[in-house]
Amino acid sequence: MKTLFEYVEQLTQKNEMRIKIACEITDEMMDKIERHLQKYDVEKVTAPSKTILQKRPMDFPNIEQAEIHIVDFTSTLPVSGDMVRNELAKLLGLPDGHIVVRGINDPREQEIEAAEQQDKDVKKEAKLDKDYSKEEAPAVKADDLSGTKYNSGLLKELKKLSDEKKKALSNPKIVKDPDVPVSEPEIGDSKTTNKASPVAKK
Numbered sequence: 695m696k697t698l699f700e701y702v703e704q705l706t707q708k709n710e711m712r713i714k715i716a717c718e719i720t721d722e723m724m725d726k727i728e729r730h731l732q733k734y735d736v737e738k739v740t741a742p743s744k745t746i747l748q749k750r751p752m753d754f755p756n757i758e759q760a761e762i763h764i765v766d767f768t769s770t771l772p773v774s775g776d777m778v779r780n781e782l783a784k785l786l787g788l789p790d791g792h793i794v795v796r797g798i799n800d801p802r803e804q805e806i807e808a809a810e811q812q813d814k815d816v817k818k819e820a821k822l823d824k825d826y827s828k829e830e831a832p833a834v835k836a837d838d839l840s841g842t843k844y845n846s847g848l849l850k851e852l853k854k855l856s857d858e859k860k861k862a863l864s865n866p867k868i869v870k871d872p873d874v875p876v877s878e879p880e881i882g883d884s885k886t887t888n889k890a891s892p893v894a895k896k
Contacts, residue, residue: 708737709773710798713765713782716754716791718744723786727765730785734769734778741765745810752806753794766798775800 713727719742728739745751745762754760779795782788796803 707770709769709771711767711769711773711775711778712796712798712803713767713778714753714794715763715765715786715788716751716757716760716793717763717788718761719763719765724765726785727782730781731767731769731778734773735771736767736769739765739767752809754791756791 719727724742728736731739742763742765744764747759747761750758751760751762754762775795775797779790779793782795783790783793786793
């Protein structure tokens, strides 16, 4: 049986709790949460923070592709995580599977934090000064898209196009009218050989 001193110590002990909600916490929802937690003699309530988008959040196995919004609070009265969860779910109109409340120092919470930190460390691992794996390597080599070799090939191609253009301009092709015989000059070729147009007869 606890002594009076132990009861008093338990009452004065601060309880750090964490609320996790699998949806965005609006300002209106936050006001309701803060007002409700006053019954537990809350000293501090943090602003909502959120995790990165997760395919299957650890605390919410039935939810896919979600950002988890987190609010921490500190109270001087004993708090039951299950009781606060049920109260907030009813207050905010949330399904039971969309809200979790537990102590920050709860072993499950520590385990989840460690796993999430490990995931972040793996994703942040720098790939500088490392060669691409065969799967990561691009299909086209860098030399085919830039550099001295690429520039030389581009200049050769441009010179080839320029030479072809000059050759075409120096030897223009004369297109003759297929309706006029080759032996006769076309109408309007010169003043001496100009023929009257059969259509323009007066």
